[in-house]
Amino acid sequence: xxxxxxxxxxxxxxxxxxxxxxxxxxxxxxxxxxxxxxxxxxxxxxxxxxxxxxxxxxxxxxxxxxxxxxxxxxxxxxxxxxxxxxxxxxxxxxxxxxxxxxxxxxxxxxxxxxx
Amino acid sequence: xxxxxxxxxxxxxxxxxxxxxxxxxxxxxxxxxxxxxxxxxxxxxxxxxxxxxxxxxxxxxxxxxxxxxxxxxxxxxxxxxxxxxxxxxxxxxxxxxxxxxxxxxxxxxxxxxx
Numbered sequence: 001x002x003x004x005x006x007x008x009x010x011x012x013x014x015x016x017x018x019x020x021x022x023x024x025x026x027x028x029x030x031x032x033x034x035x036x037x038x039x040x041x042x043x044x045x046x047x048x049x050x051x052x053x054x055x056x057x058x059x060x061x062x063x064x065x066x067x068x069x070x071x072x073x074x075x076x077x078x079x080x081x082x083x084x085x086x087x088x089x090x091x092x093x094x095x096x097x098x099x100x101x102x103x104x105x106x107x108x109x110x111x112x113x114x115x
Numbered sequence: 116x117x118x119x120x121x122x123x124x125x126x127x128x129x130x131x132x133x134x135x136x137x138x139x140x141x142x143x144x145x146x147x148x149x150x151x152x153x154x155x156x157x158x159x160x161x162x163x164x165x166x167x168x169x170x171x172x173x174x175x176x177x178x179x180x181x182x183x184x185x186x187x188x189x190x191x192x193x194x195x196x197x198x199x200x201x202x203x204x205x206x207x208x209x210x211x212x213x214x215x216x217x218x219x220x221x222x223x224x225x226x227x228x229x
Contacts, residue, residue, distance in 0.1 A: 041201060043159065043219040056216055090158055103149065104217065106158040 003020045003027050004107035012113045013081060021076045023091030031055075033092040033104065034066060038095040043090070049074050067082050081114045088112070119206050121220035129228055134191040136223050138204030141185065148180060148187045149205040149217065159203055163189070194227040201225070 004025045013019055025100060033056075036048040048056035052068045063079045074091060091107040118141045120132035128134045140148075145168045163170045165178040165187065177190040187206075191198055201222040208216045 027121065041153075041222050043214060045218075048216065102147075103161050103164060106160070108159050 004091055004093055004105050006107040006110050009108065010111050010113075012115065014115055015081055015083060017081050018077070018079045019081060019112070020078070021089055021091075021112075023074045023076070023094040023107055025072055025091075025105075025107075027093055027095070027105065028072075029093040029095045029105075030071055031094045032068065032071070032092075034074065034076050034104075035090040035092060037088045037090060037109075039087070047074075047076075060061060062086075083114050084115045086112055119204055119218050119220035121202075121204050121223045123221055124224040125226050126223055127226045127228060128194050130194060130196060132194050132227075134194045134198065134225055134227070136189040136191075136202050136204075136225065138187045138189075138220055139185055140187070140204075140206045140218075141220075142206065142208065143182075143185065145206045145210070146209055147207040148178070149207070150176075150178060150189045151203040151205060151219075153201045153203055153222065155200075162202075191225075194225075196227050196229050199225055199227050 007022045031050045033048045036046055037041050037043045045058055046060045047066045049068045051071050063090045065077045068074045088109045088111050090109045092104040094102050120139045149164045150162045152162050153159045163173055163178045165180045168180050168182055171178045175192045179188045201224045203222045204220040205217040
């Protein structure tokens with residue numbers, strides 16, 4: 001059983017299009033995250049949701065809109081895609097927000113290429 | 116701005132040697148420190164976390180933390196070719212009811228040569 005899954009795995013699209021990436025976790029975790037990893041391998045947090053509520057929203061263009069229909073799902077919708085959006089997007093989840101030892105589990109990633 | 120710095124490498128070590136990976140961080144309030152391993156084209160996977168000064172050992176891996184120097188390291192003993200990957204250091208900023216907001220370093224690429 002895949003703990004954190006993402007679809008699609010690969011996404012190639014044209015500039016200006018709108019696309020969505022889906023994420024699901026079956027670990028029963030309360031908190032989910034979206035990260036972006038650019039070509040230089042820097043992994044940066046974009047959003048964090050705790051029990052369907054947005055907690056962290058780092059400086060991300062408002063073309064990016066996360067949506068959490070329930071605590072097991074966190075989807076990412078991107079409007080008007082730009083070349084600079086090309087990256088690998090990772091979903092992650094964790095169980096205990098209040099604990100120092102809390103670890104995050106990552107999905108397999110979605111490789112987005114904007115042409 | 117909170118930063119996590121790592122040497123990008125590549126760090127090349129012969130099989131069987133000890134690989135030493137280093138990480139410095141700027142936020143003195145950081146409580147927990149994580150080492151993730153990422154194979155090319157794959158997602159990060161957790162190797163170890165540490166939150167107390169000193170050493171923490173798990174098999175061939177030892178994490179070392181020195182909060183006064185704002186320094187965390189990962190030692191890999193008896194390095195194997197299968198250890199070749201990028202190692203990401205992550206430092207948490209704890210936010211109440213929001214979980215750990217992890218700030219990642221840029222990663223160090225390790226190459227273990229047979």
